[in-house]
Amino acid sequence: MYEQYWKPMGDKTTIVIPGWQSMSYFSDVTNLCWFMEPELAKQIVRIHKVVGNAVTEGRHIVVGTGSSQLLLAALYALSPQDSSNPISVVSAAPYYSSYPLMTDCVKSGIHKWAGDAKIFDKDEPYIELVTSPNNPDGFVRHPMVNRTGGILVHDLAYYWPQYTPISTPADNDLSLFTVSKSTGHAGLRIGWALVKDVEVAKRMIKFIELNTIGVSKDSQLRAAKVLEVVSDSCEQAGGSEYTESFFHFSHTVMTERWRLLREAVKRSGLFSLPNFSPAHCNFFDNNLGTQPGKNNKIFVYMVYFFLKVVQS
Numbered sequence: 665m666y667e668q669y670w671k672p673m674g675d676k677t678t679i680v681i682p683g684w685q686s687m688s689y690f691s692d693v694t695n696l697c698w699f700m701e702p703e704l705a706k707q708i709v710r711i712h713k714v715v716g717n718a719v720t721e722g723r724h725i726v727v728g729t730g731s732s733q734l735l736l737a738a739l740y741a742l743s744p745q746d747s748s749n750p751i752s753v754v755s756a757a758p759y760y761s762s763y764p765l766m767t768d769c770v771k772s773g774i775h776k777w778a779g780d781a782k783i784f785d786k787d788e789p790y791i792e793l794v795t796s797p798n799n800p801d802g803f804v805r806h807p808m809v810n811r812t813g814g815i816l817v818h819d820l821a822y823y824w825p826q827y828t829p830i831s832t833p834a835d836n837d838l839s840l841f842t843v844s845k846s847t848g849h850a851g852l853r854i855g856w857a858l859v860k861d862v863e864v865a866k867r868m869i870k871f872i873e874l875n876t877i878g879v880s881k882d883s884q885l886r887a888a889k890v891l892e893v894v895s896d897s898c899e900q901a902g903g904s905e906y907t908e909s910f911f912h913f914s915h916t917v918m919t920e921r922w923r924l925l926r927e928a929v930k931r932s933g934l935f936s937l938p939n940f941s942p943a944h945c946n947f948f949d950n951n952l953g954t955q956p957g958k959n960n961k962i963f964v965y966m967v968y969f970f971l972k973v974v975q976s
């Protein structure tokens with residue numbers, strides 16, 4: 665979706681990896697997350713500081729093959745291993761359609777999908793997946809189970825300025841991020857978790873070790889370079905190297921897509937779209953509305969539908 669930004673960047677985002685490099689399983693034996701490239705860790709901390717969307721102090725960073733692998737790692741790490749019953753995993757409907765499938769795909773015996781968080785009333789431990797802004801509807805979300813003591817996993821894939829106002833740095837026990845949505849590089853398959861509890865981080869790392877013995881170093885190095893350029897573009901926007909920041913560009917792309925989508929929906933007379941109240945975005949220092957990132961497929965179908973109607 666953001667190719668038009670990345671194409672003119674040319675050599676700024678090019679990296680060369682000779683055949684003899686990145687051969688070991690290990691990236692940094694001094695780090696708890698021994699398979700994480702130090703440069704990626706550095707750029708993750710930097711981008712959160714530049715954008716102001718997450719606290720990284722006092723957090724362990726765990727890199728994963730997309731945030732999808734990290735979600736599975738988090739479920740593994742947070743589920744009691746010695747309980748006779750699997751722990752319930754819930755999320756408020758409408759939720760990301762992969763959550764139930766991912767939770768139950770290997771019928772692990774330690775966790776099981778239990779549906780809509782809004783109606784979960786069992787008096788037992790649970791894990792709640794809080795997606796904010798939410799996929800598919802784009803609304804800002806908070807925990808929904810009407811009880812304290814739940815274990816929370818915050819999926820913040822879309823908590824970036826092009827999709828939603830950045831109101832405060834996320835300060836959660838366990839937050840998930842991904843380059844798939846932040847920079848548009850879904851094919852790199854790189855995500856990261858910010859984890860408060862060292863024991864939880866260790867178990868997530870163990871899961872990734874058992875699952876894939878680490879995460880592609882080539883991908884990590886590319887992701888580090890892309891994140892570096894995003895941070896540079898924010899810090900040097902308007903200068904000779906970067907006419908605008910990546911987030912100004914991507915915000916404009918999203919605004920235009922939502923304008924076209926709203927127009928097509930209005931003309932169809934068949935569908936409706938939610939309205940989002942504006943909120944102050946600390947990154948843009950402006951009052952802005954949410955523009956959910958999960959409109960890509962709807963966008964393509966609606967514009968196609970609209971063109972058909974116009975042509976007929």
Ligand SMILES: Cc1ncc(COP(=O)(O)O)c(C=O)c1O
Binds near residue numbers: 844
């Ligand atoms: C809310 C949410 N979380 C996670 C993912 C998966 O991200 P990744 O590509 O990092 O595995 C998606 C992908 O659509 C998503 O919408």
